[in-house]
Amino acid sequence: MSTRPGAAERFARSAAITRDGSWLRTSDVADWMAQRALCHRFAVDRIPFAALDGWSFAGSTGNLTHRSGRFFTVEGMRVSVDSGPFRDWQQPIIHQPEVGILGILAKEFDGVPYFLMQAKMEPGNRNLLQLSPTVQATRSNYTRVHRGADVPYLDHFLRPVPGSVAADVLQSEHGSWFFRKRNRNMIVVTDDEVPVADDFCWLTLGQIGELLRVDNVVNMDARTVLSCLPIPDAGPWGDTGLLSWFTAERSRHSVRADLVPLSTVAGWRSGPHAIEHELGRYFRVVAVRVEAGSREVGGWTQPLIEPCGQGVTAFLTRQVDGAPQVLVHARVEGGFLDTVELSPTVQCLPDNYAWLAPEDRPPFLDTVLRARPEQIRYEAVHSEEGGRFLNAESRYLLIDVDEADLPNVLPPGYRWVAPALLRSLVRHGHYLNVQARSLLSLLTTGAATLERRSSPDGDNGAHASSAQPAHPQPHVSGSSVTVAP
Known part of the structure; x- marks a missing residue:
């Protein structure tokens, strides 16, 4: 086939x-x-780092490592970039x-x-x-x-x-x-x-x-x-204008990201139960004990990264001559292999930016947060990588906008793109980041559509916020999450 x-x-x-x-x-x-x-039987319990089995902090670096030398490590990363409100920072990072x-x-x-x-x-x-x-x-x-x-x-x-x-x-x-x-x-x-x-x-x-x-x-x-599925309306491989713009975005940014010993990371404090930012922002590194009757191993312990709040991940969308477009962002992230990848219009944990001046907040964040119900094409909460991140969830959205909602000139690093071109690019590595691919999967599977609305009230049936969970939520008690017979 x-x-x-x-x-x-x-x-x-x-x-x-x-x-x-x-x-x-x-x-x-x-x-x-x-x-x-x-x-x-499924159970996840928070534990102190000292209770991790097979994991320890290396004496020379402070990195959190497994005795096998495999799986992954939690190390430090130092990043320097040439734009944005934060030009230099350090943080823990998973190295796998x-x-x-x-x-x-x-x-x-x-x-x-x-x-x-x-x-x-x-x-x-x-x-x-x-x-x-x-x-x-x-x-x-x-x-x-x-x-x-x-x-x-x-x-x-x-x-x-x-x-x-x-x-x-x-x-x-x-x-x-x-x-x-x-x-x-x-x-x-x-x-x-x-x-x-x-x-x-x-x-x-x-x-x-x-x-x-x-x-x-x-x-x-x-x-x-x-998101990588071949489907009929995928565009031709690339587009000269888009590829040239993307290459220029990769070229214009100066990004340096280096691994450093976890014990030397500035601005973070280590305790018996967590490694966290001194201001309580961004995320923390924690440890858990797991029981999982359906997995290849019935139980284990491991570190996880836990974000400090729910994320917002959204594409702004518009129609040009009856054809849909989405607003992409050539986004710098310290852990990328090659400087930037195409990301959604907005991708952040809003609480991390609430204290900043408006000009330093992510572009279009307020447009997304203030979207009217009739603008929302799609809305649902989805988990991020559950094998490495604890309670990491984002509110995924597709939001229609009018020209009146947008600035006359887009900020640097933003561009309107036809979804068909994204479907072509995703067949090749390191063009679309994982959040953009999650949103693209909605179009690939038919979970949402960007075609012109047909009903008077603007509801195309893809708004998900009122849907009921497809299976029971586990019982949560204190530090333990359990699903059991």
């Missing part, structure tokens, strides 16, 4: 089937997820140089492509269990450094059949919290019989789109993989 003519059209056919798939109705996904939660696999297996049933999704527990997710790719594993995990069980379906991605790969691209992860982290985003199509394990289900692209309209159901890793 991936290399035969019409592959993109078949994926579009899958996107059109939204509620009644051949395997599981969309309305039944909530019950299925609840049943999977009841089949396993190995490349993981984020892979979704697709198979055609009765002429319609379905995608094998996993109900996966991640300790950082507020509700723990969310829909993830078929395979979501670091190299340390799938080479079994933890001495746990094998990763199901891994061979489809390590040794794909020739002609079966629909997407395969190295993409960046959060550049503010990871140092040059990349994962291999893959979609592999199979004609083989595929036994469906207990925590897996087949869904159409349209069903996944329906579930993306609900808070905290489809995880970040699934969103980034789905």
